[in-house]
Amino acid sequence: MNSTxxxxxxxxxxxxxxxxxxxxxxxxDGYHGPVVGLRTQLLGWCGAGNDWRWEGLLDGxxxxxxxxxxxxxxxHMNLALERLQQAQLADGTLRNSYFDxxxxxxxxxxxxxxxxxxxxxxxxxxxxxxxPSPGALGMLDAFVEKRLIxxxxxxxxxxxxxWLQSDFESYAPPAVAAVVxxxxxxxxxxxxxxxxxxxxxxxxxxxxxxQLGSGPLQGAMPVSNSAAASVSPFLxxxxxxxxxxxxxxxxxxxxxxxxxxxxxxxxxALQPGGGIAFMQHRQRPAxxxxxxxxxxxxxxxxxxxxxxTFDMTSQIDWVLQxxxxxxxxxxxxGFGGRGMPPRLPDWRDLLxxxxxxxxxxxxxxxxxxxxxxxxxxxxPAPVDRLVQVKSAKGRLLExxxxxxxxxxxxxxxxxxxxxxxxxxxxx
Numbered sequence: 107m108n109s110t111x112x113x114x115x116x117x118x119x120x121x122x123x124x125x126x127x128x129x130x131x132x133x134x135d136g137y138h139g140p141v142v143g144l145r146t147q148l149l150g151w152c153g154a155g156n157d158w159r160w161e162g163l164l165d166g167x168x169x170x171x172x173x174x175x176x177x178x179x180x181x182h183m184n185l186a187l188e189r190l191q192q193a194q195l196a197d198g199t200l201r202n203s204y205f206d207x208x209x210x211x212x213x214x215x216x217x218x219x220x221x222x223x224x225x226x227x228x229x230x231x232x233x234x235x236x237x238p239s240p241g242a243l244g245m246l247d248a249f250v251e252k253r254l255i256x257x258x259x260x261x262x263x264x265x266x267x268x269w270l271q272s273d274f275e276s277y278a279p280p281a282v283a284a285v286v287x288x289x290x291x292x293x294x295x296x297x298x299x300x301x302x303x304x305x306x307x308x309x310x311x312x313x314x315x316x317q318l319g320s321g322p323l324q325g326a327m328p329v330s331n332s333a334a335a336s337v338s339p340f341l342x343x344x345x346x347x348x349x350x351x352x353x354x355x356x357x358x359x360x361x362x363x364x365x366x367x368x369x370x371x372x373x374x375a376l377q378p379g380g381g382i383a384f385m386q387h388r389q390r391p392a393x394x395x396x397x398x399x400x401x402x403x404x405x406x407x408x409x410x411x412x413x414x415t416f417d418m419t420s421q422i423d424w425v426l427q428x429x430x431x432x433x434x435x436x437x438x439x440g441f442g443g444r445g446m447p448p449r450l451p452d453w454r455d456l457l458x459x460x461x462x463x464x465x466x467x468x469x470x471x472x473x474x475x476x477x478x479x480x481x482x483x484x485x486p487a488p489v490d491r492l493v494q495v496k497s498a499k500g501r502l503l504e505x506x507x508x509x510x511x512x513x514x515x516x517x518x519x520x521x522x523x524x525x526x527x528x529x530x531x532x533x
Contacts (some may be wrong), residue, residue, distance in 0.1 A: 113473075114475045116426065123486075124463060124466065126433050126484060128163075128463070130506050132524070136156065136193075137460045138153055138460070138526075139458050140519075141522060142206075144384075144512050148207065149519055150207050150526065150528065150531050152526065152527060153208070156201065156216075157219075158219060158220075158464065160223060160224075160464075161465075162466075163467065165226065165468040165471075166468040168230050169468070171230075171234075171474065172230075173475065174477065175469075180231070180236065183230075183231065194476075196261065198214070214284075218285045218288045219287075220251050226291065228243075230464065254289070261380075262313065266276050266309060277330070278329060278330055278341075279330075280342070285309060286310065286313075286351060287308075290352075290355060314364055317368065321388055322388060323387075327342040329344045335389065336386065337385075337386050339383055339405065340382055342368060342371065344404075346365060346369060347408065349365035359500065372405060380397070382398070382402045394440070396437075396454075397438055397440055398462065399425055399439070402421065405468055430491075431489050432487055432489045433487070433489070434458035435466045436456050437457055437458065440455070441455050442454070457511070458504070485505070485506035486506055490502075491503075493511070495513050500513040507523055508521060517530045519532070
């Protein structure tokens with residue numbers, strides 16, 4: 107057995123264990139759990155979110171079916187479409203779509219990212235001879251017409267805002283890029299690409315205008331066009347597919363140039379020891395930590411899809427090193443200035459989050475070989491880890507039924523899986 111075979115077996119095992127963990131987080135309406143996000147933590151509400159978790163899961167299931175032919179993955183995709191239809195509100199938004207600020211609707215860039223994944227899923231199901239339900243197509247139509255065009259299109263800026271208004275002069279390139287993915291995919295699905303050309307042209311110009319042209323952040327896409335002093339490499343990377351799409355649709359060489367510049371910036375933010383830098387700054391050193399494991403996995407996937415040619419083996423190994431006994435991947439390394447070896451990890455580093463794990467799943471899925479879906483009823487292995495909780499030492503415990511964070515034997519957080527809220531939340 108050569109090293110490639112060993113790598114494939116290792117990844118296949120990681121994917122199988124992760125699927126077991128996902129099953130422990132799945133409730134009747136989707137995938138539950140606490141959130142440690144880029145901005146804040148969400149512990150008081152642990153319901154089923156309709157955010158990035160669906161993007162990673164749908165893309166991962168699609169790749170697993172492509173490799174294995176296992177119908178279980180088609181069933182997962184179809185059930186996800188049903189759940190998202192049930193979550194859609196009258197204005198086209200999705201309930202509980204704001205990730206680390208749930209339970210709120212209208213989450214950006216989360217909702218268009220989910221709908222772009224839905225479009226990829228519907229296109230794939232058609233390839234497999236499965237026509238999407240009228241409900242799925244209606245969901246997409248409502249999101250595009252009622253939410254994107256009616257509420258978020260800014261006629262003055264000729265691009266898309268994050269909120270229902272038209273007075274602000276700022277926009278978020280990662281959200282605009284996700285909308286580009288939706289409109290291009292929806293045009294291809296419906297055969298009405300010309301309907302969206304005006305909106306795509308405006309959105310594309312706004313992306314080109316926002317890209318940073320010089321200095322240490324050259325090529326980056328900022329989180330907002332009006333705040334260019336700092337950049338999230340992870341969020342910037344999420345603009346790569348849109349630039350690639352616009353280059354293909356328009357033939358305009360500016361998009362290809364912008365994509366190449368952005369790819370260089372993102373690849374340069376990967377750390378030699380593993381992980382993607384948290385923030386890069388124009389006038390001070392990078393904020394390397396926390397290194398988000400799922401964000402790193404997603405960036406690797408985006409770079410590979412974008413044609414990056416550098417060897418990603420060491421970065422993939424770094425991601426795999428952060429899979430816990432339960433099968434879930436740890437959230438990060440280095441929260442609160444802690445957790446960088448040999449320090450004790452912060453509790454936020456180890457608390458597993460479905461959305462970040464879904465990104466790991468989507469990155470690993472096409473590398474996991476042809477083994478079918480994990481249909482085992484075996485529960486995730488238990489976790490018992492020492493963590494730092496502010497100035498105290500605590501323990502993070504997880505099994506098939508609950509996640510507990512405790513200090514001195516007293517729980518600060520205790521959540522029974524598949525429930526809406528924790529039994530205890532004192533942190």
